Amino acid sequence: xxxxxxxxxNRGKIHEITALLAGLVDQVSSAADFADFPxxxxxxxxxxxxxxxxxxxxxxxxxxxxxxxxxxxxxxxxDGCPGVFSARxxxxxxxDAANNALLLEKCHNIPEGQRQAAFVCVVAFVTPDGExxxxxxxxxxxxxxxxxxxxxxxxxxxxxxxxxxxxMAELTLAEKxxxxxxxxxxxxxxxxxxxxxxxxxxx
Ligand code: IMP
Numbered sequence: 516x517x518x519x520x521x522x523x524x525n526r527g528k529i530h531e532i533t534a535l536l537a538g539l540v541d542q543v544s545s546a547a548d549f550a551d552f553p554x555x556x557x558x559x560x561x562x563x564x565x566x567x568x569x570x571x572x573x574x575x576x577x578x579x580x581x582x583x584x585x586x587x588x589x590x591x592x593x594d595g596c597p598g599v600f601s602a603r604x605x606x607x608x609x610x611d612a613a614n615n616a617l618l619l620e621k622c623h624n625i626p627e628g629q630r631q632a633a634f635v636c637v638v639a640f641v642t643p644d645g646e647x648x649x650x651x652x653x654x655x656x657x658x659x660x661x662x663x664x665x666x667x668x669x670x671x672x673x674x675x676x677x678x679x680x681x682x683m684a685e686l687t688l689a690e691k692x693x694x695x696x697x698x699x700x701x702x703x704x705x706x707x708x709x710x711x712x713x714x715x716x717x718x
Pocket of ligand 1 (some may be wrong): 525557576584585586588601602613634668669670695697709
């Protein structure tokens, strides 16, 4: 694919997604490359609703095929919260530090062994001529009682990845991109892209 717009201004996501698309998309641009890129109101009740809304608006605004993800952390003992509210858990303009502090507070009384959680990512691919596809990824882990590691972004320092003795923030970018919810969803998108590009080249 020649050109694709990734509908996010989140530097952490742009960095991860661009690395994952390398080799299959010639030019990846993002919302951060446009001064007047529209701000999508994420008022959906599911990751699917929000991802589709962001991708549709980006495809309409740029006239390019658009990829958008909606993702978040779902903690079992908090009934799946913060979920779609992950980015604004501690308030509309809260940053990672405030969100992480609130997560620690909410999980304070959850005993060891009941701290299961998952990062979930839904990727929407929308083309200007109206094609729409959804892809989902999920990774399980446990909520830590204090932050560990400097890498990644968001809740990474508080998420102990199942199968690793490290938090998501203690993984390298390559390791995170080998297992993460976002990598899994984008991996499914890439499989789809390979298959459809193959068909286009044959037809
Ligand atoms: P979105 O931009 O509306 O999809 O919100 C995503 C929010 O979920 C981020 O701001 C983070 O708080 C959290 N999140 C999503 N993916 C990750 C991740 O890979 N690591 C840590 N936090 C994440």
